Amino acid sequence: MLSELDWLRPTPADFRDQLRTLRAELPGGGQAAVERLIALATHRLDESQLGRLATAAASIEGDPQPLSRMTLGIVGDGTLSLLGSAIAGSLLRHGFLARVVTGDYGSALQQATDPTSPLRTADLDACLIVPDYRLSLGRPAPTAEAAAREVDAAFARIEAIAQGLRPSVRGQIFVQTLPPPVEPLFGSLDRVEAGSLFAMVEALNARLVAWARSGAVILVDIARLAASVGYERWDEPRHWHASKLSFSPAMIPVYADVVARTIAAARGKAKKALVLDLDNTLWGGVIGDDGLDGIVIGQGSSGGEAHLAIQQFALDLRQRGVVLAVCSKNEDDAARLPFREHPDMLLREDHIAVFQANWTDKASNLRAIAATLNIGVDALVFLDDNPAERTQVRRELPLVGVPELPDDPALFPRMLATAGYFDAVAFSEEDRARADLYKANAERAEMLASASDVGAYLRSLDMRCIIRPFDSISRARVSQLINKSNQFNLTTRRYSEAEVAEAEADPARHGIHIRLTDRFGDNGIISVIIADRKGSDWDIDTWLMSCRVLGRRIEDAALAHLVAAARADGAKRILGRYIPSAKNRMVEGHYARLGFTLLEDLGEMGAVWALDIEDYAAPDLPMTVEDDALASKGVTV
Known part of the structure; x- marks a missing residue:
């Protein structure tokens, strides 16, 4: 079921004809042609068909709506060239038009640490690190101490690859777990004996899990995938010996789909x-x-x-x-x-x-x-x-x-x-409560539909807007919102949990999250803002909000907070940028609606807006605002 992608429809008999038609239409065919491309991607395509689909998709010009463009790097052990096109083809069914840049065989660390390498200069949105036990760990270890040293060295190498890539990757770095060898050394004792390759792979995977838990990277659990389809089916030694391909070519489609769905989850495309x-x-x-x-x-x-x-x-x-x-x-x-x-x-x-x-x-x-x-x-x-x-x-x-x-x-x-529709890369208390949040939102929608006065409706909700600085408790949810919010997101910049932690500690950055409660319940954290102190200006780096609270005037409360904080800091202006993406056209007029003045029109690159703090007057809001972020600094709105 899993390895055959049985949740997808069988490949159509006229796949070649459909693809030929799409090749002619895609360069200037608009959204209808792209949607037909996506529909074709939602079939059980083999490695070759995925590659041909990805090649056809690469001809799309301009905005690929409803797909989002991205550039993905792949670096690691073994031969990677066969994986890139299959992942690109699979990403189409998960909402992305991807350009994939693969590293050369045997030079992962060198390419990751060389600022002039093709990977480092590819303007990556994300990167996948693909280790293999045969090159990362080698042979069984004679003692437990030697095994620990080998695992430490293997992890240090993977970590060094990630750290080398980090300055050149705008978004997330993904690291996949390692399937263990099929061949036992001690039989059932392999899991117990620290020096067996099986135990060493398990120990290395445990280190990768802990690393992912810290928020520094995102895990792609290929070890679990291999176990689910069966290690013996997964690992075909002749392909390793012949071409250094880490697993059976027959497994490439399901491998590519698991990678693609994890990337999609990290970038806000998982189903809800x-x-x-x-x-x-x-x-x-x-x-x-x-x-x-x-x-x-x-x-x-x-x-x-x-x-x-x-x-x-x-x-x-x-x-x-x-x-x-x-x-x-x-x-x-x-x-x-x-x-x-x-x-x-x-x-x-x-x-x-x-x-x-x-x-x-x-x-x-x-x-x-x-x-x-x-x-x-x-x-x-x-x-x-x-x-x-x-x-x-x-x-x-x-x-x-x-x-x-x-x-x-x-x-x-x-x-x-x-099928992996609901795959996640993080899980918080906010996630646990989401089903109830959306149920309450549906009740709000019914109430609004029957209301004749929107202002009176908003006041009747008894809203409390709670503004707090970033902290260790909220960090996972803040990072999750940053990485999954696409529509109400002014710049669509992505930050990992580790980078959110750096923002918390940086005195030059002002990071807040906003929670909203009302008579129907707690909406959870629904907005994130990061502003940079730059002399007499505060420059908004990130401003995003959950679409489920649109029309509730949360952005007005957020701006009132920013003005008060910036004024207390001695700033004269607040600058805001709008950077267009495939999904965020709804906020193109955001700063104009809030009273900002256009400072610079950047054309297709967006615009820069400015607000003179001296001219700002705080509005009357239909909610109670509890600004813990300002209160902690002795500032009142």
Whole structure:
């Protein structure tokens, strides 16, 4: 299932013809052609097909909407040339048009530390480090002490590669774990005996995990991938001996997809909501025909337990922050009945953020769900047993994640999990609460729709805006927002947790995060700002905000804070930059709306805006502002 990419549709018989047509259309074909390219990428493509797709995509001129451009570096052990095009092809299905620059064989450390190397001069957005145990660790060690020295040296080399690359990489550095050798040395004792290669690889992977936990790098767990498909299938020695390829060529497509989905998660493209069909998905049978007593769910039958397992997996996803919604062709009352009255149902109405049960086509209902949650349709995954419904949604909404499903519902959870739609690179308390946050946001949207006075509606929310400086507790969430926010993000600059920690300690940088609570609950940290002190100017490096609080006047509260902090620091002006990206056109007029004056029009590179602090008057806001960041310095707004 995993190695064959079974959640994707089979490769179309006319793949070559479709690709030939796309090659002719892509250079000037606009968004419609790019969406057809993405649709073609969401098939089970082999290494060659992925490469040809990536080559065709490289001809796209200008803005590749809805894709985001990026440049990825790959450096490490073994032969990497076969990996780059497959990763680029796989990134298309995860929202990125990538240019991939691969390092030469046997020179990873040299290229990483040489400022003039092709990697260092490639203007990288991200870089992947690919170690292999055969070159990183070599042979078994004679003693535990010798094994520890070998592991220390291997880790130091990988760390040196990352540190060498860091000045030339704008975004994240990814490091993959190492699959262990298939061949045992001591048999079952390998895991115990520190000098075995198996134990040394495990020790090195543990160091990489701790490194990733610190926020310095992002882990791509290829060791787990290899274990899932089977080490023996993963590792074919003849390919190592012939070409120094670290694993079987047959595994390149699934390897490339796991790398691509991890990059997508780190850069804000992971899915946010799971939309569930009901009949023959959450339960067996049709509620409108079979009634409450006739649907199949619960203990005592394999079918009933299979449908329970689907619900349990949905709840597990919700617990880690995935929003749940329902999209069903049913009468609303009938669809809700099992959630309310069936004793074996695990899912209840309170778990569902948006409930769409009607006779409208499912693509239209998915658009409505996305609008209610205030997210794009590209953030949705749709789980439906019916192939006809899946086909209609894919045709109408090619950016929605729609996994193929087998006939056996017992395999639905595994298919959904292995597809990796909800892969994460960090997890915080904010993430844990996200499902409830979006459910509350849907309730706010319903309340706003019935309100006649927006100002009165905002005041009725009883909002509290809490402004705090960066700290160790908030660091993971701050970094996560910086790396995943794309739309309301003025500069789209990316910083790791380690770099956020550096900003905390830098007296020349002013970093804050903003939390919003209201009568419906706690929205969590929803905005991040970093400003640099430059003489009499404060220069805003980063200003981003979660789209789920748009229209709540948080940006006005944030500017009031910035002006008060800058004024107390003796500054005369606040400078703000808008740097266009494929996703952030919505904030092109942000500074103009806040009263800034255009200082410099940079054309396609954006604009620089300025606000004279002396001329600024703080607005009346429909919220209570608790500015702990200013209070800690004895400053009042």
